Amino acid sequence: MNFSSKLIEEAVQAFASLPGIGKKTALRLVLHLVNQPTEQVEQFAEALTRMRQRIQFCETCHNLSDTPLCTICANPHRDRSVVCVVESIRDVMAIEDTAQYRGLYHVLGGIISPIEGIGPGDLNIDTLVQRVQQGEIREIIMAVNPTIEGDTTIFYLSKKLKDFDVKVSTIARGVAFGGELEYADELTLGRSIVARVPYQTGEGLRGREEF
Amino acid sequence: MHLTQLKLTNFKNYVWQEIACSPQINCFLGLNGMGKTNLLDAVYYACMTRSHTGVTDVHVVRHGADFFRIEAHFQIEGKSEKVVAKVIPRKSKVFECNELVYNKLSDHIGAFPVVMIAPGDTEMVTDGSEVRRRFLDNTLSQIDRSYLNALLLYNKVLQQRNAALKQFAEQRQFNAGLLEVYNAQLIAPGTLIADKRRAFADTFGEVLQQVYATISGGHEVVDSQYESKLNDRPLAALLAEATEKDRLLQRTTVGIHRDDLALTLDGRSVKQFASQGQLKSLVLALKLAQYEMLRREKNMRPLLLLDDIFDKLDKNRVQQLLELLLQQSFGQIFITDTDEQRVREILSKLDTPFHLYHVEAGVATLAHTA
Ligand SMILES: [Zn+2]
Numbered sequence: 001m002n003f004s005s006k007l008i009e010e011a012v013q014a015f016a017s018l019p020g021i022g023k024k025t026a027l028r029l030v031l032h033l034v035n036q037p038t039e040q041v042e043q044f045a046e047a048l049t050r051m052r053q054r055i056q057f058c059e060t061c062h063n064l065s066d067t068p069l070c071t072i073c074a075n076p077h078r079d080r081s082v083v084c085v086v087e088s089i090r091d092v093m094a095i096e097d098t099a100q101y102r103g104l105y106h107v108l109g110g111i112i113s114p115i116e117g118i119g120p121g122d123l124n125i126d127t128l129v130q131r132v133q134q135g136e137i138r139e140i141i142m143a144v145n146p147t148i149e150g151d152t153t154i155f156y157l158s159k160k161l162k163d164f165d166v167k168v169s170t171i172a173r174g175v176a177f178g179g180e181l182e183y184a185d186e187l188t189l190g191r192s193i194v195a196r197v198p199y200q201t202g203e204g205l206r207g208r209e210e211f
Numbered sequence: 212m213h214l215t216q217l218k219l220t221n222f223k224n225y226v227w228q229e230i231a232c233s234p235q236i237n238c239f240l241g242l243n244g245m246g247k248t249n250l251l252d253a254v255y256y257a258c259m260t261r262s263h264t265g266v267t268d269v270h271v272v273r274h275g276a277d278f279f280r281i282e283a284h285f286q287i288e289g290k291s292e293k294v295v296a297k298v299i300p301r302k303s304k305v306f307e308c309n310e311l312v313y314n315k316l317s318d319h320i321g322a323f324p325v326v327m328i329a330p331g332d333t334e335m336v337t338d339g340s341e342v343r344r345r346f347l348d349n350t351l352s353q354i355d356r357s358y359l360n361a362l363l364l365y366n367k368v369l370q371q372r373n374a375a376l377k378q379f380a381e382q383r384q385f386n387a388g389l390l391e392v393y394n395a396q397l398i399a400p401g402t403l404i405a406d407k408r409r410a411f412a413d414t415f416g417e418v419l420q421q422v423y424a425t426i427s428g429g430h431e432v433v434d435s436q437y438e439s440k441l442n443d444r445p446l447a448a449l450l451a452e453a454t455e456k457d458r459l460l461q462r463t464t465v466g467i468h469r470d471d472l473a474l475t476l477d478g479r480s481v482k483q484f485a486s487q488g489q490l491k492s493l494v495l496a497l498k499l500a501q502y503e504m505l506r507r508e509k510n511m512r513p514l515l516l517l518d519d520i521f522d523k524l525d526k527n528r529v530q531q532l533l534e535l536l537l538q539q540s541f542g543q544i545f546i547t548d549t550d551e552q553r554v555r556e557i558l559s560k561l562d563t564p565f566h567l568y569h570v571e572a573g574v575a576t577l578a579h580t581a
Contacts (some may be wrong), residue, residue: 112389114374119382120389147398148367155392 001027008034060131062107063123064089072096072105077101081138084193085128085157087111091143098189103141106131111144111153121158128157132164139167141196158199168199212323212511214254215291216284221276222256223249224573231577233566234286235537238554239547240578241570245546250568250575251327251516252356254545257283257294258325260306260316268300285323287511294323318365321353324513326502330522332494336481340471347408347472350501354508358407361400368396369463376461385458393453394450397466404467405441411504412437412472419500426499426524426532427492431476439470495524495532512542519547530557537563 001023003009008030015026033041057063058070063081065071072078072092082103086092092105108123131137140161144150158168171192217230224246230237230511239247255263272279278299285292295307306313313319334342352359372393378383399558416435423433440449449465456464474481474497476489485493515536520529536542548554551567558565558581567579 052380112371114371114378117378119378120386121374121382121384149371152368152371152389152392152396155395156389159388159392 040081060127062067062109062127063092063105077102080136082140082141083128083131083137083139084143086143087145094189095143095193098193103192108144108153111149112156113149113152118125123153123159125160130162132161132166137166139169142168142170142195143193143201144170154199169196170199171196212285212288212514214283214514215286216282217250217253217257218282219253219280221273221279222244222253222281223271223273225249225253225575226273226573228573230343230568230575231566232543233564233580234543235563236533236558236561236565237543237545238549238558238565239545239570239575240549240554240567242549243568246573246575247570248329248518250570251518251545251547254283254514254516255325255327257281257296258323260296260304260319263327263329263516268304272298272300275379283323292323294319299371302396309409317356317359320359321356321509324353324505324509324511325496325516326505326513326517327496327516327519328495328520329516332498333490335497336474336485336494340469341398343472343474344468344495345469346501347411349471350504351407351411353513354411358404361403365397365400365404365467368400369392369466369468372397373462375510376457376463379458380461381516387454390454391458394447397450401446401467402441404447405439405470408467408470409437409438409442415500415504418503419496422503423492423496425535426496426528427489429489429492431489432478433493433496434475434478435480436473436475437470438473439467440465441467441470491524506542515542515544517544517546521548521550521553526553526557530560533557533561533563537561 001012003012011030011033012023012026015021015029016023021029033044048159054066056065056068056158058065058073060073061070063070063072067074079102083106084095084101085108086095086102087107087108087110089107092107094136095101095105106124106128108125108128110118110123112120112123128140132140140157142154142157153172161168171189213234214232215234216232217228219225219228219230222228228250230250239250241247252263256271262268268279278297280298281296283292283294285294293307293309295305297303299305304316306316306319308319308322335346339445348362352362372390375389375393412435419435423429423431446466450463453463453465460478474493476485476493477501481490481493502513502515520532524532533544536544546554554567558567565579565581566577568575569578570576
């Protein structure tokens with residue numbers, strides 16, 4: 001692409017560096033911004049900068065937050081005795097969208113997969129154990145995708161938690177939530193969290209559909 | 212079961228090719244390097260969702276093309292079945308049966324049983340245990356869906372466990388708890404695989420002996436024995452005991468990925484004591500015994516792909532073999548050879564329907580039907 005303007009070229013490159021955006025789309029977006037009032041574009045740019053500078057991870061659950069404690073953890077109406085363990089922040093959003101869950105969360109930041117260089121030490125596991133240690137939590141719900149690596153992660157966590165007086169459950173298996181938690185439709189996901197089942201050590205290692 | 216029609220697009224050196232098949236014998240004749248074996252491989256691919264040579268799809272697609280397609284029409288007990296493979300290497304791989312897309316490729320394995328006899332088979336008696344494990348896995352996967360699923364699961368967990376052991380060494384910290392989790396995940400599929408291999412090896416040994424006697428005419432006793440540490444101790448104990456060793460060597464040192472199918476001739480190791488002639492007969496017997504096991508278990512005749520069979524047997528023996536195979540219920544056979552005269556001579560004596568194709572530079576032309 002040939003640009004008459006270095007300024008345009010730089011802006012196009014900035015957009016094109018985002019995932020899923022090619023050069024053509026980038027140009028379309030830049031040309032759109034050219035036609036906008038200056039203040040509006042300034043607000044747009046400022047929103048991004050402010051977000052990046054100020055966003056933080058919740059000290060307790062590792063969810064995205066504007067403050068050291070996220071709005072879910074800080075909400076006095078949430079049930080503090082139940083914690084739902086998820087892989088990523090997007091899972092928190094998916095479950096929140098169901099409006100069926102009133103407990104707290106814990107974001108692991110991935111699942112155990114040494115092939116991809118992710119060991120237990122790379123995940124927020126110690127902080128989960130610390131939370132349970134404090135004694136307020138009665139139940140941990142493992143809302144991790146039922147893949148082989150998901151099974152490894154759930155089993156590993158349940159071993160870490162076995163000495164504490166806490167009930168471990170999984171979201172009902174066999175409930176079709178399409179494999180990926182974040183793509184689950186709200187109704188099925190909501191129902192599977194309500195209809196969760198107690199986790200038995202090693203569960204999912206036998207009798208799984210593909211096994 | 213037999214293949215009635217095969218249509219290829221961009222498969223190996225074929226731009227576009229259609230093959231009408233005889234329900235009995237199909238011969239692909241031509242010089243080496245023209246693409247005879249590729250036709251057998253296309254049939255194999257349609258049944259097993261991968262190339263017999265073990266190469267990745269990048270090497271299966273025709274040079275310069277970005278996709279390939281195989282369409283195979285089968286007849287099973289009078290019913291037509293259409294299998295289509297559409298592959299864009301590194302991007303997508305779709306298998307359909309009667310217009311329905313499989314969720315998992317593994318669901319297709321075993322629906323259309325196949326046995327390939329190829330020059331490389333000699334590795335089964337000359338090489339290490341891996342080749343014989345692959346032979347066991349190939350056969351059992353076609354017979355038993357739960358075996359294949361257990362194998363896929365076992366291999367994935369094993370890869371993770373090995374990667375974890377490497378990571379422990381790199382980061383200089385050992386996590387016994389994580390290893391225990393992987394052990395637990397390996398036990399169910401590993402034990403199932405060992406049990407099925409053991410049961411299979413028992414029957415297989417008898418069948419192998421019968422087939423060997425028929426094709427070699429010899430009186431030697433051949434036997435195959437399933438060798439596994441799991442024969443003596445449960446996998447859970449083996450894995451637990453190996454922890455220190457695994458930690459040191461940074462890989463999983465016990466499990467069904469170390470098993471072997473030991474072959475003996477008159478009680479002595481085949482690799483060390485068998486003559487060239489005995490080896491050739493044994494290699495062929497292994498594959499024909501596989502064919503017989505599949506036929507029994509699936510209750511239908513697998514497709515038999517004979518690549519360069521005259522490499523193993525002389526003309527009279529090949530004729531005997533084909534007679535043997537065509538006896539009783541009739542199975543479908545695909546043969547490649549460079550010597551048309553030799554093949555025509557045998558076919559003329561057999562009195563069996565056949566299609567004869569000439570293969571030249573990625574084009575197969577029907578030359579004769581009977
Ligand atoms: Zn929080």
